[in-house]
Amino acid sequence: MNEVSQIAYDPVTNYVFGAFSLILLAFVFWLIKRLFSVFKDYNQIVARSCEIMTKNTETTAKVAEAVEKMHEKVMSCPSRTA
Numbered sequence: 001m002n003e004v005s006q007i008a009y010d011p012v013t014n015y016v017f018g019a020f021s022l023i024l025l026a027f028v029f030w031l032i033k034r035l036f037s038v039f040k041d042y043n044q045i046v047a048r049s050c051e052i053m054t055k056n057t058e059t060t061a062k063v064a065e066a067v068e069k070m071h072e073k074v075m076s077c078p079s080r081t082a
Helices: 003-009 011-076
Strands: none
Touching: 003 011
């Protein structure tokens, strides 16, 4: 056997490779856990933004209605010169 084959089949090399693989696998799982945490936070932010936009839409509709009423009052005023 040549020298490269001896190193590849050496038990110490295999154990080190196995340990490093487990460390990398644990790191990947940690990253996925963090990613799901970020998605959870992002979903809460999007939900809150939707609530705020809905409230703003309702408020804008009320303001538009009030402006329309004021416009009608102004237009029906007898002192208005046309």
